[in-house]
Amino acid sequence: MKKILTFMFAAALLASCQQEEKEVTTPDNSRITLSPIITRATETSFENTDQIGVTITQSNDFVYAANKLMTYNNGVFTSDLTWYPEGNDESQIVAYYPYNAAGAPTTFTVENDQTTGYTASDLMAASKSGVRPSTDAISMTFKHLLTKLIINVENATQSGISSVVLKGSIPTATLDLAALSVTADENAAATDITAQTVTADKTYRAIVIPQTVAFTLEVTTADGNTLSQRLTSTTLVQGGQYNVDIRVLPDDIIVTLSHEITDWTNEGSIGADNEVPFEEHLDENYFLYDGVKYNTVTFANGATWMAEPLIYLPKGFTPSTDPTADSHIWYPYEIVDGATVATTEESAIKELGYLYDLQAALGGKEITDTNLNSFEGAQGICPKGWHIPTRLEYFNLVGKSTNDVDGKVPADGDKALFYDATYDGGKITSLNNAGFNYRFSGVRMATSLTGTGSYQKTAIASEDNIQAAWHGKPAMNYHMTSTAYKPIYNSTSGLLTNIQFFGLMSTINTSKYPEGRLSLSYVSVKAGMQLRCVRD
Helix, strand or coil: CCCCEEEEEEECCCCCCECECCCCCCCCCCEEEEEEECCCCCCCCCCCCCEEEEEEEECCCCEEEEEEEEEEECCEEECCCECCCCCCCCEEEEEEECCCCCCCCCEEECCCEHHHHCHHHCCEEEEEEEECCCCCCEEEEEEECCEEEEEEEEECCCCCEEEEEEEEECCEEEEECCCCEEEECCCCCCEEEECEEEECCCEEEEEECCCEECCEEEEEECCCCEEEEECCCEECCCCCEEEEEEEEECCEEEEEECCCCECCCHHHCCCCHHHCCEEEEHHHCEEEECCEEEEEEECCCCCEEECCCCCCCCCCCCCECCCCCCCCEECCEEEECCEEEECCCHHHHHHHCCEECHHHHCCCCCCCCCCHHHCCCCCCCCCCCEECCCHHHHHHHHCCECCCCCCCCCCCHHHCCCEECCCCEEEHHHHHHCCCCCCCCCCEECCCCCCCCEECCCECCCCCCCCHHHCCCECCCEEEEEEEEEEEECCCCCCEEEEEEEEEEEECCCCCCCCCEEEEEEEECCCEEECCCEEC
């Protein structure tokens, strides 16, 4: 199955106005059908008798349908499930594949032998809230919840490959289908998974539970020779696809594991950025991007911003917990007893966002001393119709910036929306009062293109005149812009040592800026920072 499958819930509804103008009823036998629309190439299409489970929960927490079986036949999923008669009552719909007759699963175990159990291991789910019975189709975006490994083999022996086995991973996960999330069950015993053959002696594949794991790869040849190699520990990302490249020698195997993640596409192909699912609901102040809900805010100057940090993972990148690693994306962190501690908890990531460098935010485009000025207002990994903010867009909020390469600053800073003369910049509290929802994500600092990165670890003081909710959080935070400052060269050798862009910087102290000052300053292109997209 493909990473993104869009299904259409269609109800043959007969609307009638009775007593109250807005009351909607549905007739008996108003059956719900699911007509699959496959938007991109898939590994396998649905076949007759394929089954999914559907749960519908109304807004009063009444479970209208629990784990209802729907079966694919002649192009649609059908059952005897009908819409409820209260047509104006909203509901949440959760659907999953493959179907489990015992009930919507709260745990899931992949098959050990995926030579035949590969499809049964491909857990997918979709969730949508605020749904009413409607004559219009209701779309549901399904996602792969587990991780796929593609094993590419170069066989330098005289014998064929009889099996490829991945040893040492946890096979079971706990599930939250409504939240589209899985967590490896640490109480489950590690097991071996035999990969499915795609092309004999060339390509194999397996689906595993997302987790941090150091696999041992075992290859058995047709002459009975078994070779094994331990792989480096890797944090596998939900919905991600990894390549494992093997060269099999008569007495050894050479293995590399690619940390690049791509869309879960047919045999590793990468879809275009504009295929990422995206729905705007700006009348309700949010949008859905790659299945994640983001709140938005529209300010008095008409600009619409994300009201929380981005957590989208672009293709080809894996976040790291190590700020010294040149991974381009890093997990957020906390400051504990004066030390920085990366956090991989989903709730913390949703609150604080990932820390991106500009290359990751641009989807992998390299920034050089000759092209640095070509990214102003770029969409990057923001959803379609949105972009990485420019220096001027942040300046119009806070009214304070360091000079550009020509020694100038934008005009009328004192007229910026949240400019405060006593702070000579914007106040965090003023932005928050307007709905910006500022988050203290910190920053992964880098002072040069080759320098070792580090999390900034100065914590906000626990003083009475600073908001208690801020105490202990990172004091220095940066928000990314797409506006370049200039390249930096070594004065002696003339070699390029750094490229600087503008970033929105926080300054918080008890004497001058207890409510948090925001201004624009220079920051290295290698720094990792929070990204908020702004609407075109």
